Amino acid sequence: MDLTHSEYSVFLKDFEETLDHLFHEKEDINKLSLERGLPPAVMSEIMSKVPLSVAIPKQYGGRGSIVKECLGVLSAASYESLSLSLTFGINIALFLEPVSKYANESIRQEIFDRFLKNQNMGGLMITEPDYGSDALNMKTLNKEVENGYKIKGTKHWQGLTGLANYWIIASRKELDNGELARDIDFFISDESVPKQKIIVEELYDNAGLYMIPYGLNKLDIEVPKNHKLEPETTGIKMMLDILHRSRLQFPGMGMGFIKRMMDEAISHCRNRIVGAGNLLAIDQVQYQLTRIQSAFTICSAMCAHSSDMSGIEHNLATEGLEANSMKAVVTDLMQESSQLLVQLSGANGYRTTHIGGRGIMDSRPFQIFEGSNEMLYSQIADMITRAMKKQKQLHLFDFLKDFKLTSEACLHFKKDLSFTLNSIISQRKLVDLGKILSRIVCIGYVLELQAKGFRTDLVENCITSVKQEVSALFSSFHFDSVTTVVEDYSENSLWLKFV
Numbered sequence: 001m002d003l004t005h006s007e008y009s010v011f012l013k014d015f016e017e018t019l020d021h022l023f024h025e026k027e028d029i030n031k032l033s034l035e036r037g038l039p040p041a042v043m044s045e046i047m048s049k050v051p052l053s054v055a056i057p058k059q060y061g062g063r064g065s066i067v068k069e070c071l072g073v074l075s076a077a078s079y080e081s082l083s084l085s086l087t088f089g090i091n092i093a094l095f096l097e098p099v100s101k102y103a104n105e106s107i108r109q110e111i112f113d114r115f116l117k118n119q120n121m122g123g124l125m126i127t128e129p130d131y132g133s134d135a136l137n138m139k140t141l142n143k144e145v146e147n148g149y150k151i152k153g154t155k156h157w158q159g160l161t162g163l164a165n166y167w168i169i170a171s172r173k174e175l176d177n178g179e180l181a182r183d184i185d186f187f188i189s190d191e192s193v194p195k196q197k198i199i200v201e202e203l204y205d206n207a208g209l210y211m212i213p214y215g216l217n218k219l220d221i222e223v224p225k226n227h228k229l230e231p232e233t234t235g236i237k238m239m240l241d242i243l244h245r246s247r248l249q250f251p252g253m254g255m256g257f258i259k260r261m262m263d264e265a266i267s268h269c270r271n272r273i274v275g276a277g278n279l280l281a282i283d284q285v286q287y288q289l290t291r292i293q294s295a296f297t298i299c300s301a302m303c304a305h306s307s308d309m310s311g312i313e314h315n316l317a318t319e320g321l322e323a324n325s326m327k328a329v330v331t332d333l334m335q336e337s338s339q340l341l342v343q344l345s346g347a348n349g350y351r352t353t354h355i356g357g358r359g360i361m362d363s364r365p366f367q368i369f370e371g372s373n374e375m376l377y378s379q380i381a382d383m384i385t386r387a388m389k390k391q392k393q394l395h396l397f398d399f400l401k402d403f404k405l406t407s408e409a410c411l412h413f414k415k416d417l418s419f420t421l422n423s424i425i426s427q428r429k430l431v432d433l434g435k436i437l438s439r440i441v442c443i444g445y446v447l448e449l450q451a452k453g454f455r456t457d458l459v460e461n462c463i464t465s466v467k468q469e470v471s472a473l474f475s476s477f478h479f480d481s482v483t484t485v486v487e488d489y490s491e492n493s494l495w496l497k498f499v
Contacts, residue, residue: 165192298445
């Protein structure tokens with residue numbers, strides 16, 4: 001079967017059946033998830049279904065870089081394995097889509113051919129040991145030489161370390177005075193070429209996502225001139241476009257994972273008998289299950305919205321509010337859903353071979369990488385408050401009802417939103433406000449999906465659930481907290497002395 005050119009429904013069903021067979025019949029996913037990396041034979045069989053063809057343009061032999069198809073593959077993978085889905089997410093959002101949009105035309109075909117025919121993979125190198133989220137101060141440098149560019153530096157915590165065949169590497173140009181330029185340049189390296197090979201100095205002992213190798217990489221390479229990515233304007237805007245597109249596609253990875261947590265939780269509660277009935281008869285259990293279903297509804301709405309606006313034909317450099325909202329909210333929902341499944345499963349949930357227990361560890365880093373959620377929430381609040389000040393509008397509800405992303409959704413939160421913001425807000429309050437605003441933005445996506453025919457009972461439950469969460473967040477926001485750390489706390493703090 002020519003999967004690359006088959007109907008998408010056929011392509012996706014074949015992929016799902018392959019994963020089900022490999023992980024539940026041929027192998028045991030519960031055991032595989034505890035090993036470092038996937039066995040090569042298993043990975044080869046998965047890649048034989050050309051899942052990454054969804055992110056390759058049709059003119060180069062792929063399925064067309066359609067966001068809906070990309071998110072569908074990510075979701076199918078994350079239902080079985082969050083590690084596998086993240087592997088695909090790295091390849092799609094952080095390598096193939098940037099190559100499609102920014103790579104020199106002369107090198108695209110060879111790269112895409114190797115993905116389609118030779119099961120190659122690629123990743124992105126930005127983070128450095130001393131510069132995590134502070135990417136603009138990275139120290140990896142590039143210098144133009146006769147036949148290309150020399151790149152020197154150190155990168156770490158790149159997913160697929162030592163495994164990827166290609167890398168997109170972020171660096172800064174070395175100026176004549178020895179300083180580094182403010183703008184960011186990106187280059188493609190090919191591990192099959194000796195001059196471009198990156199040295200892996202250490203593989204990290206990551207606590208979750210065992211299938212994905214992370215580590216410390218030493219760069220001292222030389223790449224040809226046509227391996228430099230070509231920005232539309234500046235390198236910084238290109239980086240924002242890449243990172244925002246990636247964040248907007250996180251819901252694909254969240255979708256299958258949250259659905260799996262929901263399916264497992266409902267199945268367990270239906271079959272677990274306590275006294276005269278099953279767990280579903282318990283009110284608190286109903287509440288916990290509706291929290292997971294709310295996450296499922298929000299993530300579904302995110303996927304639908306992202307499919308319309310995050311394709312490579314769009315420049316997303318200025319879409320930080322939506323990108324940050326999707327990434328932060330969906331990763332919080334992933335972690336909460338796995339925690340709820342473990343709680344509902346009792347002692348059995350607290351096993352590394354249990355999908356819930358493993359899910360806690362595998363979903364936790366999603367709240368940290370590509371921008372920690374606290375930082376993203378703070379940025380969301382900052383974007384909105386700056387826009388409010390620009391309009392000289394400090395009443396929160398009055399601003400949000402005229403703001404495109406929140407105009408309809410904010411009506412469900414009018415009571416909580418009807419107040420005037422202070423001109424100065426502490427950072428901890430910005431984080432609370434960012435959590436509130438991002439959830440209102442996401443309810444906007446849910447209402448969009450409902451208008452397209454998504455079932456009303458799930459939407460109504462979701463809105464009620466989010467209203468309760470937002471009310472609690474507003475209580476935290478309005479609470480006057482100026483607590484600070486007592487650094488030298490040792491004196492008069494040993495309880496044994498007071499007994």
